[in-house]
Amino acid sequence: MSLTYAIGDVHGRRDLLQALLEAIRTDAGDRRFRIIFLGDLIDRGPESRQCLDLAIATLEAHPGSRLILGNHEEFLLSFLNAAHDRETIMHRWLMNGGDETLRSYGFENIDDVDGAVRQLAIAHPGHVAALRAADWMVETDDHVFVHGGIDPNLALADQDPVTTRWIREKFLGFTGPLPKTVVHGHTITASALPELHANRIAIDTGAVNTGHLTCAVFDADAPPRFLATDDHGRNIEVGEVRPLDCR
Numbered sequence: 001m002s003l004t005y006a007i008g009d010v011h012g013r014r015d016l017l018q019a020l021l022e023a024i025r026t027d028a029g030d031r032r033f034r035i036i037f038l039g040d041l042i043d044r045g046p047e048s049r050q051c052l053d054l055a056i057a058t059l060e061a062h063p064g065s066r067l068i069l070g071n072h073e074e075f076l077l078s079f080l081n082a083a084h085d086r087e088t089i090m091h092r093w094l095m096n097g098g099d100e101t102l103r104s105y106g107f108e109n110i111d112d113v114d115g116a117v118r119q120l121a122i123a124h125p126g127h128v129a130a131l132r133a134a135d136w137m138v139e140t141d142d143h144v145f146v147h148g149g150i151d152p153n154l155a156l157a158d159q160d161p162v163t164t165r166w167i168r169e170k171f172l173g174f175t176g177p178l179p180k181t182v183v184h185g186h187t188i189t190a191s192a193l194p195e196l197h198a199n200r201i202a203i204d205t206g207a208v209n210t211g212h213l214t215c216a217v218f219d220a221d222a223p224p225r226f227l228a229t230d231d232h233g234r235n236i237e238v239g240e241v242r243p244l245d246c247r
Contacts, residue, residue, distance in 0.1 A: 002220040003033040008185040008203035012045020016213040016229045023238035038185040039070020039147035043097035045208045049104040069134040070147040071165040136161035148186035194243040
């Protein structure tokens with residue numbers, strides 16, 4: 001399948017994600033397509049649960065679509081998977097926007113941490129299963145899709161999944177060639193626009209604060225295009241945007 005849409009960090013902005021998904025369907029027309037979510041669907045914004053609902057429905061509706069685990073989904077999975085010291089893990093998550101995610105699941109205050117985990121697993125097994133089954137890297141002939149980046153000193157086969165979710169300076173500051181062009185989110189672009197670099201394409205445009213949720217469009221050998229939301233309150237517009245060329 002040649003037509004692929006890669007969506008950057010959503011962070012609980014269900015309104016922006018819904019508008020962008022509708023625009024993608026219009027953009028694709030009658031053609032088959034797939035969507036790659038680059039992770040960080042949750043935290044910080046108000047509707048994380050609803051974002052996961054939309055993402056899972058999209059994965060089911062469009063075969064070949066993929067969900068990549070972001071570092072914020074890693075926070076949630078660590079909370080769910082913890083065998084001990086779960087309160088410490090939860091505190092770290094809450095410090096990074098997890099409180100908004102828990103509110104979206106109906107939790108205002110958690111007195112019984114283990115009970116909250118059991119309730120989440122019982123009430124939302126599809127969410128838990130989707131996160132546990134999520135990818136950490138998706139490769140095509142010319143591109144590699146990850147959440148945060150790759151270690152520029154390692155071959156793709158030797159990359160560590162945790163590193164690809166968390167890496168910043170070592171990757172962002174590297175200007176040499178990489179095995180493939182890396183498409184990533186995780187670090188908000190300074191321009192709040194998608195950015196083209198010689199070895200990477202950055203599409204985290206700070207949706208939760210800027211209202212700009214961006215996707216990159218890959219269609220065979222054509223140069224990538226970019227669609228982004230523009231949030232005007234109740235009116236969310238989606239249009240093609242010109243990336244900042246940093247090459």
